Amino acid sequence: MNIHEAINKGKLILEKNLIKSSQLDSEILMSKAVNKDRKFLILNSKNNLDEQKLNFFYNLIYERSKGKPIAYLTLKKNFWKYEFRVESEVLIPRPDTEIIVEQAIRVTKNKSKLRVLDIGIGSGCILLSILKEKKNFYGVGIDISKKCVNISKTNAYKLNVINRLKLFNSCIDNFKYGKYDLIISNPPYINKFDLKYLNKDVVNFEPKLALNGGLDGISEIRKVIKKTSELIKKNGKFLLEIGFDQKNKVKKLLINNGFYINEVFQDLAKNDRCILSTKI
Numbered sequence: 462m463n464i465h466e467a468i469n470k471g472k473l474i475l476e477k478n479l480i481k482s483s484q485l486d487s488e489i490l491m492s493k494a495v496n497k498d499r500k501f502l503i504l505n506s507k508n509n510l511d512e513q514k515l516n517f518f519y520n521l522i523y524e525r526s527k528g529k530p531i532a533y534l535t536l537k538k539n540f541w542k543y544e545f546r547v548e549s550e551v552l553i554p555r556p557d558t559e560i561i562v563e564q565a566i567r568v569t570k571n572k573s574k575l576r577v578l579d580i581g582i583g584s585g586c587i588l589l590s591i592l593k594e595k596k597n598f599y600g601v602g603i604d605i606s607k608k609c610v611n612i613s614k615t616n617a618y619k620l621n622v623i624n625r626l627k628l629f630n631s632c633i634d635n636f637k638y639g640k641y642d643l644i645i646s647n648p649p650y651i652n653k654f655d656l657k658y659l660n661k662d663v664v665n666f667e668p669k670l671a672l673n674g675g676l677d678g679i680s681e682i683r684k685v686i687k688k689t690s691e692l693i694k695k696n697g698k699f700l701l702e703i704g705f706d707q708k709n710k711v712k713k714l715l716i717n718n719g720f721y722i723n724e725v726f727q728d729l730a731k732n733d734r735c736i737l738s739t740k741i
């Protein structure tokens with residue numbers, strides 16, 4: 462069977478399993494199976510596939526047909542200007558989270574040698590993107606998941622920022638290291654009872670540890686705010702990602718912990734998604 466025929470077959474299997482972007486996904490998975498980019502697939506569509514590659518491809522199609530996200534099959538995801546390694550233990554970077562990077566760069570314009578802390582670093586996508594943009598900033602990342610610490614380390618090597626980064630495998634309550642000019646966080650903020658309403662690909666495959674915000678959805682946000690108020694310098698900036706309906710509650714928490722609210726940013730779907738505040 463040639464590349465074109467196999468892609469078609471993969472597409473039909475995905476379609477039958479109600480995967481929406483069946484053609485695109487089948488092409489991406491073929492790229493992975495033959496380890497070539499999509500341009501190669503088009504130019505070499507009549508090439509025959511050996512049995513090993515074909516089996517690998519069908520295996521990927523099978524996993525995708527069960528809903529496993531593409532990023533966990535290709536083991537990578539683009540975020541900001543870079544490609545990040547992801548594995549099933551880390552949350553897949555979301556385009557909405559790029560707001561934090563964008564604003565971090567804006568609020569630190571003309572500043573140098575700042576110390577930045579990422580609470581719940583995950584794949585490293587936020588902090589490492591900032592370190593790439595700001596060549597003399599220094600980063601610290603913590604995560605309760607050992608696997609996340611390891612993956613963000615891998616990504617830091619790949620992006621060549623490892624010499625400006627320190628990583629800790631720690632829960633937030635026990636973390637006491639350093640004082641920071643900028644703190645960023647995308648903590649778990651989905652209400653425990655609402656997890657089941659998330660897209661099946663998300664709820665069945667992405668780590669609950671990165672999504673579950675407890676009974677009220679803001680249990681982890683509360684901890685992050687409290688810890689941030691201890692570790693941030695006076696006049697330091699804090700960028701926090703929140704759930705679409707959490708703005709008012711989170712604003713109140715911030716104010717009670719000594720922060721001034723600068724601005725709330727919306728995501729592409731016009732949901733409140735990120736709060737910028739300053740420690741006073």
Ligand code: GLN
Pocket residue numbers: 555647648649650651659663671672673
């Ligand atoms: N934005 C993610 C989602 O909707 C949730 C990320 C989080 O809880 N921090 O799946």
